[in-house]
Amino acid sequence: MEILEVKELTKIYGKGDNQVIALDHVSFQVKKGEFVAIVGASGSGKSTLMNLMGGIDRPTSGDVIVDGKQIFAMSESSLAIFRRRNIGIVYQFYNLIPNLTVDENIMLPCLLDNRKPDSRKLSKIVEMTGLSHRRNHLPGELSGGQQQRVSVGRALINDPAFILADEPTGNLDSKAGREIIELLMSANRKANQTLILITHDENIALQADRIITISDGRMIRDEVMRV
Amino acid sequence: MNILCSFAFHQLKRKKSRTMITAAAIALSAALLTAVVNFAASGNRMLSGFLGSDYGLYGNAYTMLLLIPAAFLAALIIAMSVIVISNAFRMSANERISQFGTLKCVGATKNQIYKTIMYECILLCTGAIPLGILLGYLLSFAGIGVVNLYMEELNVLVRSMMKQVNFQLSFVFSPAALLISLVISLGTVLFAAMLPARKAMGISALDCLRNGGETDTQGYKHTKMILDAKRNIEYQLAKKNVSTNRRRMHSAVTAFTISIMLFVTMSGLKEIAGGIQSYLYQDYGCTVIADYTAKFKNTIHPKTGRRQQECAYPIDAKTAEEITEKLKGYQDTDIYGSGQDYSTYAAILTPQDLTEDMQKVLFRETGENPEIILDVERIILDDKHYREVCKQAKTAYGGIILLNDYKYNDKGTERHIAPLSMTVSTLKLEKADGCLDDITIDGVLKASEIPKELMYPNTNPIRLIVPSEGISLRGYNWMASPEDEDGFMEYARAVLESYFPQNGMDYDKAGYTSRVYGAQDFVKIMNIAIILAAFFLYAFVFLLGLIGVLNVISTVSFQIKLRARELAVLQSVGMPSESVQKMLNIESILCWGKAVIVGLPAGMCIVFIMMRCVKILFPVSFHMPWAAIIITILISFLVMWGTIRISARALKKQNIIETIRI
Known part of the structure; x- marks a missing residue:
């Protein structure tokens, strides 16, 4: 069953001589529980693709269908609500709210929905991230790796349709980076959580079920590594 | 929460x-x-x-x-x-x-x-x-x-x-x-x-x-300015920063501009009020004035279409003289009694009857006219002072004396001119009903010879002192300079009350009123009004200005903090902290200059327009409030300069590398 469908996705920045085609008719599908790595050189269009899949940016043409819903047919507010309930995003630079504790940052998508998450579920996620002893700490009191684990926890809290991780290890040392990938893979394997990981690290990409290669805005390869 | x-x-x-x-x-x-x-x-x-x-x-x-x-x-x-x-x-x-x-x-x-x-x-x-x-x-x-x-x-x-x-x-x-x-x-x-x-x-x-x-x-704007190594780099950077980031400082400059404009406007208003007060201050040569004023109604005569005045309770010359004598009875005080009638007669004149100056004034106001009709002011005086005026005008007791002076507001300047040429010896006067009276002028007093008691603000072009017999007027004044002012005022009130009993009624109901007051009371009232108005307006402008200053402090300090990285980069490429401070100082001068360049002329323009409006009504002297303008310039400069210096001082404590990494 396809959880994500990317259809002829094109994004063009600028006009006339300044026109840059960041993404050129990219299409693929992702099945439920799949771990997909998107690789490509710097400036190849990976982040643009991620922003479009996450509904943060709008395409020049094409469509993204998440769980059977055309996300760009939605209004901006509906898309924001859809995003917080169905898509978990992990950034390279964590993007945590500095004045919220670990628990609050993880709960943020639920809090924006004016609901408190199940405390057992929250504890499970906190435990999974290995931050049980730091639940009331602020992001500024955590290491980079710990902050990124909070970010992963936040992405998982709503049982999203898929997790989008944009270079989640790019700002971490190798040990912390490994731990994050293990955390994400554990969610993928144990909870059958769909994972789309953008990386330029070949070793990480090789652990995925499938590798999509982007170059100059085009999808040049789609390799299935394991079934 | x-x-x-x-x-x-x-x-x-x-x-x-x-x-x-x-x-x-x-x-x-x-x-x-x-x-x-x-x-x-x-x-x-x-x-x-x-x-x-x-x-x-x-x-x-x-x-x-x-x-x-x-x-x-x-x-x-x-x-x-x-x-x-x-x-x-x-x-x-x-x-x-x-x-x-x-x-x-x-x-x-x-x-x-x-x-x-x-x-x-x-x-x-x-x-x-x-x-x-x-x-x-x-x-x-x-x-x-x-x-x-x-x-x-x-x-x-x-x-x-x-x-x-x-x-x-x-x-x-x-x-x-x-x-x-x-x-x-x-x-x-x-x-x-x-x-x-x-x-x-x-x-x-x-x-x-x-x-x-x-x-x-969209805050950054492109400028054509290119940095030139031969010119002062701090100045060039400051100028570029101010012109490219103009929207960031926009609100601070606007609030400052409004504060400067308001302060200058208020100061100008106070100057204008002071000018009006000086104009209204008249030295009548007396300290106490008693007067009687009857209610009147202006109507139009049905046949001639001329304006006429109807008055139910006029005062006759005989009663006025009696009151003069009674008032003199208080410690033998000298009383200057005078009454004016502005509405009974109009003089029918030809252009030749008028002086060139008067013709210019009239033609400017009404255009050329072969027959000129001017309002006549008839004045009666108490017997003693009438005799004195007759003597001064070298005419016999009972003569008609022309006060040949016309005072008018010439675009804000008070001017005195002689209205009638010296050849005029008779005047044709017409009443509202069209009846004509020819009178002979027996004596003439020039502006310099007219008693100061008769130099009040609003006068008619043709002024005649006439013998008082048989004349009834709407109002009459008794002017005095008694040694015991309070005692005289009390005495005068009792005298007037005995002649014109008010019976607890006001002017409107009784049809007349009599008053006794200090000659400078009106000026005192105006002075109090000006003090109160100035107090409130300055308090208002000060508090409003304070809001503006708070904004300047908040914006400037925020902008400096926001630019911490940019300033650290400048220092990292070799700009000494003194030069950074100098650049910020120049920026403060440029922003302050922007506010002053707009706020000051705007405030001065408002003051100038207000002054022009006031000058239509009053011939007042006026000066720009230069002291207030200089104070405004200095205070606004100090606020801007001080805020930038204090905000920039906080940056000195920051580590350049740490700041760049943020």
């Missing part, structure tokens, strides 16, 4: 100094609005007590008199508050833009971003507006106290001229006024916060993450 409210609360807690400055601006704005509304309510109570609940005959005029200044002042406060408070929230939104980006990425809606800023506003309002309203009541209470310090003196003066008058300004606590203050204050702050909130909610999540620091990404 709601998560959005918690964000807002945290932001206020984190940025304590800006929170304090914004809260102070909101409180001051609410205080000023409350004070204006409360003064209007107190004024309403005073006028209702004095004129009746509907303000009587001129109700609409009095309502306008109360509402127009209140609405004008409220509009000024609201405009200034919106600029300042909006700027504070814009700065807050700018600081949190990357946070908004994160929130949007994890699914916050536009509306939730909007609410975050509005919660911040509501939290601030919760504390600042009640405080401001309280402060406003304290201000109006203190203001009313100041007014009442002068009110008793004012009442004594006014009572001596207008009987049965008692002005009293009392502190009014009206729930309606409180509600109005609350609604206007809250509305102003909410509107001010709404502008940046709407802007922030409109930015896409991607832009928030990319730009992470400025809601207004």
